[in-house]
Amino acid sequence: REWTMKTSIVFLLCISVFPGFSQGRVVGEDEAGFAECNVFFPGQVPPEGFTEPFHVKICQQYNKEPRFATLYSTKDKIPLYSAFKYTKPAQNKEENWLVEPQIDDPENDLHEMVHEADIIGAVANLGANQALTSDYVGSGYERGLLNPSLLNEEDFQMATYTLTNAVPLSPSLSKSWHRDIARVVEQALVPHCSKKDHLYLLAGAIPSSVRVKGKVSVPDTLWLAACCDAPGGWSLGLVKKMNDENSLADLMVGELEKQLLAGVHLFKGNCGGDNQSQEKTEAILQAVGQIRSGEQVGTSDNQEAKDSGLVRRVAAIIATPFIKLLELLIYVFVELVKFVFYFLWLVIKRVGGTVLDGVYSLWNGVVSYLKAISMVLISIPYDVGRVIVNIFLGFLQIVQDVASLTYRILRIPVGFVLHLAAFPYHSICAIPSVLKDVATGIGGTFSLVIDATATLLHGFYYLAGYIVKRFVPKASSDD
Numbered sequence: 001r002e003w004t005m006k007t008s009i010v011f012l013l014c015i016s017v018f019p020g021f022s023q024g025r026v027v028g029e030d031e032a033g034f035a036e037c038n039v040f041f042p043g044q045v046p047p048e049g050f051t052e053p054f055h056v057k058i059c060q061q062y063n064k065e066p067r068f069a070t071l072y073s074t075k076d077k078i079p080l081y082s083a084f085k086y087t088k089p090a091q092n093k094e095e096n097w098l099v100e101p102q103i104d105d106p107e108n109d110l111h112e113m114v115h116e117a118d119i120i121g122a123v124a125n126l127g128a129n130q131a132l133t134s135d136y137v138g139s140g141y142e143r144g145l146l147n148p149s150l151l152n153e154e155d156f157q158m159a160t161y162t163l164t165n166a167v168p169l170s171p172s173l174s175k176s177w178h179r180d181i182a183r184v185v186e187q188a189l190v191p192h193c194s195k196k197d198h199l200y201l202l203a204g205a206i207p208s209s210v211r212v213k214g215k216v217s218v219p220d221t222l223w224l225a226a227c228c229d230a231p232g233g234w235s236l237g238l239v240k241k242m243n244d245e246n247s248l249a250d251l252m253v254g255e256l257e258k259q260l261l262a263g264v265h266l267f268k269g270n271c272g273g274d275n276q277s278q279e280k281t282e283a284i285l286q287a288v289g290q291i292r293s294g295e296q297v298g299t300s301d302n303q304e305a306k307d308s309g310l311v312r313r314v315a316a317i318i319a320t321p322f323i324k325l326l327e328l329l330i331y332v333f334v335e336l337v338k339f340v341f342y343f344l345w346l347v348i349k350r351v352g353g354t355v356l357d358g359v360y361s362l363w364n365g366v367v368s369y370l371k372a373i374s375m376v377l378i379s380i381p382y383d384v385g386r387v388i389v390n391i392f393l394g395f396l397q398i399v400q401d402v403a404s405l406t407y408r409i410l411r412i413p414v415g416f417v418l419h420l421a422a423f424p425y426h427s428i429c430a431i432p433s434v435l436k437d438v439a440t441g442i443g444g445t446f447s448l449v450i451d452a453t454a455t456l457l458h459g460f461y462y463l464a465g466y467i468v469k470r471f472v473p474k475a476s477s478d479d
Helices: 002-017 035-040 154-159 169-190 251-257 270-271 278-293 302-471
Strands: 022-026 056-060 066-073 078-085 142-145 167-170 200-213 216-228 235-241 249-251
Touching: 035 056, 035 066, 035 078, 035 270, 066 154, 078 167, 078 216, 142 169, 167 169, 167 216, 169 200, 169 216, 169 235, 169 278, 216 251, 235 251, 235 270, 235 278, 249 251, 251 270
Parallel strands: none
Antiparallel strands: 022 056, 056 066, 066 078, 078 200, 142 167, 200 216, 216 235, 235 249
């Protein structure tokens, strides 16, 4: 997170210092066509039929101006086509390759193309949906531009150096493609379009199953479609096969569309393809044939062109050391600015971190103090109420104890007096009962003596009778 914040701040500061930063914008689904980049299509109508969910529309910008449009395949990780206009040929400047962050991470806040090295760690899933420089390193393939830098100048040329405009090409095929396309456009197409700013170009690639490092699709075919949307307009298609770098077949746009996805229409209304001039078409095809055979088109000013080319080469040789020195100075200046911004960022981070820590500690102290005071204030009414209740309960207990003690003190003499008063009554009332009991006892005693004497006499009688019967013989009947 810390690295992401640091990189984003440095990146934004660099944009503010160097306003000529490339800005490739992913066009939203709610926007019509390619938004502000619709100007690169005749009638501002993009090609139809490219409707796969992995097709991403990019409006390639530089210095806050649209430079060309690209339809990118996140499945094949190559552009399917780039739409542009011819400006004028220019010398190649130093390549400065960029990537598009929003293709891999639509939620990030970087809405412009940036250098790949500047966003490592700042963009989630970098390289998941697009090719990176590392995919080409050591692969034997070059980053071939669909929209060639040779056909653009200044800001338009700087905008072409993006990996969303590049496909894997062998070094020889890349050189052949850029050479042939540049010559066809400059020598065959531009001279036969009455309004050069109405010459619309589509350069595309047909993906194959061959993958660079198992990721980036190697094109099976490269193609170019041109539309001159002007009086006497025309359209034309060119195809170059990957297995023959010297091939360059011309065909009608309708025939080219059949080699692409089903239902594809490259130009609105076929761009004059139904009623274009046969004579102009033959002239264009003748020029293309001359280029294909290696001949120079338009030889009237050959010597002058050669002389001017020689002068330009000599001037380039002389100026090269100074240009390299200037580039070195610019590089050192840029690195110095980066270092200064990074140093300032560290200082701001340290100071800001210390201040924030102090503020946080102070805030925690204030919150704890207020919390303690609040608890004390809240507990005061509760404690007062509890004391009042305890005092009232204590008072009731005292009253109860006093009443109980009084009751016990008064209970002793009252009981004694009652018992003392009741003694004569109970004593007098008891005399008849006692006399009765005495009489009953005496009567019982006499009765017991009589019963005992009778029992004793009865016993003696029984004993005497038993002795007589036992020892005195009975008298016989004869006697």
